[in-house]
Amino acid sequence: MALRETIPAKHPDAAARVYDNEAFIVLPHKGQYKILNGVGTRVWDLIDGRRSAGDIARLIADEYETTFETALSDVESFLGDLESHGMLAGKAE
Numbered sequence: 001m002a003l004r005e006t007i008p009a010k011h012p013d014a015a016a017r018v019y020d021n022e023a024f025i026v027l028p029h030k031g032q033y034k035i036l037n038g039v040g041t042r043v044w045d046l047i048d049g050r051r052s053a054g055d056i057a058r059l060i061a062d063e064y065e066t067t068f069e070t071a072l073s074d075v076e077s078f079l080g081d082l083e084s085h086g087m088l089a090g091k092a093e
Contacts, residue, residue: 003076004054008047009089016044025087032085039064043078049089053079 010016016025023041026033036044042063046056053075061071082088 004057004072005052006079007049007052008056008079008082009049010044010047011087011089014087027086030086032087034082034085034087039074040078043075044082047088 011027013029014025014027016023018024018041021038021041023036023044024033025036025044039060043056043060046059051059054072057068057072057075060066060075061068064071079088
């Protein structure tokens with residue numbers, strides 16, 4: 001399966017709050033946290049367990065007036081970062 005076809009889901013233990021368009025994500029059981037900028041926060045909001053990475057990239061490309069290829073590359077990189085921090089379901093436990 002191509003990375004663009006993967007369907008990311010948030011870790012069920014992840015707690016998130018948005019302040020001033022920046023998300024603060026915490027995994028309490030691991031003592032991990034991450035602060036996201038505006039675009040990262042929008043991607044986090046779009047991760048719903050139904051949209052693929054490609055679907056998310058299409059929305060980001062439209063909303064931020066960039067090419068699909070650029071958005072896909074950025075979304076895939078961002079998802080990889082979230083995965084490495086254990087913030088996606090079933091990843092990096």
